[in-house]
Amino acid sequence: xxxxxxxxxxxxxxxxxxxxxxxxxxxxxxxxxxxxxxxxxxxxxxxxxxxxxxxxxxxxxxxxxxxxxxxxxxxxxxxxxxxxxxxxxxxxxxxxxxxxxxxxxxxxxxxxxxxxxxxxxxxx
Amino acid sequence: xxxxxxxxxxxxxxxxxxxxxxxxxxxxxxxxxxxxxxxxxxxxxxxxxxxxxxxxxxxxxxxxxxxxxxxxxxxxxxxxxxxxxxxxxxxxxxxxxxxxxxxxxxxxxxxxxxxxxxxxxxxxxxxxxxxxxxxxxxxxxxxxxxxxxxxxxxxxxxxxxxxxxxxxxxxxxxxxxxxxxxxxxxxxxxxxxxxxxxxxxxxxxxxxxxxxxxxxxxxxxxxxxxxxx
Numbered sequence: 001x002x003x004x005x006x007x008x009x010x011x012x013x014x015x016x017x018x019x020x021x022x023x024x025x026x027x028x029x030x031x032x033x034x035x036x037x038x039x040x041x042x043x044x045x046x047x048x049x050x051x052x053x054x055x056x057x058x059x060x061x062x063x064x065x066x067x068x069x070x071x072x073x074x075x076x077x078x079x080x081x082x083x084x085x086x087x088x089x090x091x092x093x094x095x096x097x098x099x100x101x102x103x104x105x106x107x108x109x110x111x112x113x114x115x116x117x118x119x120x121x122x123x124x
Numbered sequence: 125x126x127x128x129x130x131x132x133x134x135x136x137x138x139x140x141x142x143x144x145x146x147x148x149x150x151x152x153x154x155x156x157x158x159x160x161x162x163x164x165x166x167x168x169x170x171x172x173x174x175x176x177x178x179x180x181x182x183x184x185x186x187x188x189x190x191x192x193x194x195x196x197x198x199x200x201x202x203x204x205x206x207x208x209x210x211x212x213x214x215x216x217x218x219x220x221x222x223x224x225x226x227x228x229x230x231x232x233x234x235x236x237x238x239x240x241x242x243x244x245x246x247x248x249x250x251x252x253x254x255x256x257x258x259x260x261x262x263x264x265x266x267x268x269x270x271x272x273x274x275x276x277x278x279x280x281x282x283x284x285x286x287x288x289x290x291x292x293x294x295x296x297x298x299x300x301x302x303x304x305x306x307x308x309x310x311x312x313x314x315x316x317x318x319x320x321x322x323x324x325x326x327x328x329x330x331x332x333x334x335x336x337x338x339x340x341x342x343x344x345x346x347x348x349x350x351x352x353x
Contacts (some may be wrong), residue, residue: 006175010175014155014170015155016155017154017155017156019164019166019167019170020166020176021164021166031178032178032179032204035175035177035178036177036178036179038175038176038177039199041177041179102243123335
């Protein structure tokens with residue numbers, strides 16, 4: 001089963017022994033919103049502050065970056081790179097995003113290319 | 125296609141046994157053991173790996189929907205638009221849905237359908253809807269199959285939130301014939317006064333007469349039997 005933001009935080013909350021209401025109080029959100037996050041039903045992604053507090057109270061520091069992406073957000077570093085790219089390639093960006101969405105394999109291929117020689121080296 | 129079990133008449137004893145069995149299993153796990161008299165129904169759902177989500181549930185042609193279970197998603201959805209569900213009624217409603225999960229949903233069939241879903245085979249299982257999980261269920265005469273299911277789920281909810289051993293402790297130093305004492309007990313247990321009085325009536329600890337607010341001690345009340353003094 002694919003990992004989702006909701007699955008990760010629900011399992012971590014259970015592991016820590018918090019109820020939904022207890023954790024919601026700690027991270028200062030309404031428990032109904034937390035219930036939506038946990039079940040991947042929220043209409044909008046959690047704020048960075050909510051993610052930060054979840055990471056803190058659920059001891060998920062090692063998975064912070066993963067959680068940011070699973071929530072549908074990007075890290076501060078990525079945001080800077082992204083802004084630079086958008087500024088430099090503002091005309092091509094919409095086409096790139098559409099291509100990525102409509103044909104994800106083409107981008108996947110690009111991402112895998114630099115990894116392949118390294119893997120081959122290890123295998124040999 | 126359905127994951128709902130055919131009609132089955134469970135005895136009160138059997139339903140109580142199932143609730144106690146579940147509570148005992150939770151007691152054995154440190155994260156779920158709890159440390160007070162208040163049993164949090166959402167923790168029971170956690171223990172069963174069932175998600176609880178609060179959302180707006182639009183009414184349909186038969187009226188308001190209080191809650192529903194999505195069996196394949198292992199989710200209980202509680203109607204966010206009904207304010208009274210936020211407190212004791214909400215606890216009772218979650219526990220009621222857990223009652224349906226334990227008594228009326230065929231877990232083996234759920235597994236089979238989930239397996240199909242994961243293999244991208246189209247599966248369409250309708251949600252299990254509950255229009256009212258309140259004390260009305262107790263008062264209705266369980267004539268139809270649906271009424272029986274509702275009654276059974278609500279009875280399991282009562283056993284789950286108000287197990288006898290917790291009631292025995294909570295009634296100590298209290299007078300069960302006095303409303304303020306019962307309200308204090310309901311508050312301590314995190315249930316509604318209707319939930320509590322129905323449970324106590326069911327156990328034979330109190331008797332209530334129609335058109336009167338007078339409470340009488342039942343024949344099996346702990347202070348009468350002397351068993352729990």
